[in-house]
Amino acid sequence: MFQNNREGLALALPAAIFTALFFLLPVGFLLSEAFKVDGMWSMQGYFDFAIKPLNQTVFLRTLKLGFLVALTSAIIGYACAFSIVNLEGKSRGRVFGLVVLPLMISPVARTYAWIVILGRTGIVNDAILGLGLSDTPIRILFTETAVFLGLLQLFLPLMIISLVSAMENLPKDVIPAARVLGANWLQVFTKVILPLTKDGLVMGGTLVFTGSLTAYITPAILGGSKVLMLETLLYQRVNVANDFVSAGIIATILIIMSFSANLLLKRIAKARS
Template sequence: MTARASPARYDAKLALPLAAFFAVFFLAPLAILVFVSLHTDPSMTALGLTQYAKFLLDPFSLSVLAGTLWVGVEVTALCLLLGFPLAWAYVRAPRWAQVAMIWVILLPLLTSVVVRTFAWIVILGRQGIVNATLLELGVVDGPLRLLYTEGGMVVALAQVQMPLMVLPLITALSRLDPNLLDASAALGAGYWRTFFKVVLPLTIPGIVAGCLLTYAAAITAFITQTLIGGGQLLYMPMYLYQQASTLNNWPFAAAISIIFLVAVLLAVSLFNSLGRLSKGHAQA
């Protein structure tokens, strides 16, 4: 027993450098951020909660927060919808095809997010691929406005964040024992029934992990949000950038960050518990 216990003690100590790193470079700045947010004026002379009141009592600010959280939901749903079949196809594909597929899946991670986003400007522009094709086919009379719209931005974000969804799904799906599917089929279940009763419940951890990663990345994606969303679609990252950089109003910017942080943590833990609930349901 003692032999088994001692590695555990080593493990804890080994994490100390990382813990110290986090304390200095994450917790300390976070504490400063909270402190800054507790000032009533931009020149930081008096303490108070006015910045929080200013945000939480303002319907416009709250709508920016809700809009940002909702964009995350849209992007995550789209990623899951498109990513699951892709991960499924990957797991089923022969070895050589898997090599090609993983390359395609990882490629977005290997290019800079700015480059990926600029590609979407070219795709969604008035003379872009989408509009050119639609005009050619006679589906529309004039070019559609796709760039600088929320729809265009959600699609671009989904592509940019896709690897974060697909990789955990692949891991979860490759752990799935193929015998279970055969067993389900042998017992008379159709494809869909097998999918909902066997595949989905067993891959819940992968789905939860993928969704959390995609969600967090999508709502904080400042570059893609501003390049594809433009200057009049306002989301939380742009809102706090505006306050901090253009207006030098650090306390309000800090309060926005804290509120955003708390809101995201709430959304994430809500999702986590949903995942846990459905897991329980699957086992029942």
């Protein structure tokens, strides 16, 4: 550790000043617009926003989908991460590479495929009809299910990555040891794996939840105007109604939601240990 702190400050400041000036300041201005009504500081914009039924629906839907995507990806993520960690060296690297891969691909491409997959004549409906699960094709596009699937595919890799790196730090013999001592799998998971990987879960959960809240393409293409989420509502307010007050309000809500999710997960993780 060097002692010349002024030198350190000089090295770190340009980055901070750049971000503050060209990023945070404009964003701050925009957010502050939501607190102004006719040039006066006021919370009125928030009250007006909150009482509209559509806004309530969209807020709850966004919260619900974000939660469901995070929960589902945690469940799949644990199963998958555990399987990956159990693989031998080389195939482990390969599988991990394949999990990372989708993150590198344009979300436009990733969402686009689902239009074809989830359509009436798409392979999902072919499978449903073929297996006799339904007599008529099921409508999936432009439903919450479509948005859910799109978001899950988009963000599951983030959860798997977080959990894999947490599990790699798990001592090799704790699970066999717990088994020998008579713990069943559920106990092994809740008493051993979960506590030891909770940092990964907090990290992954935050990333997936925040990502789902702020995704634009997926709800826009797969949900359309019938399944509005906060992000698509924001775009609509600005683009259709020139309504920058609502835009600022929605942005503030999104930021607060992301922050609280992170804090909440950290709190839960702490409480458990």
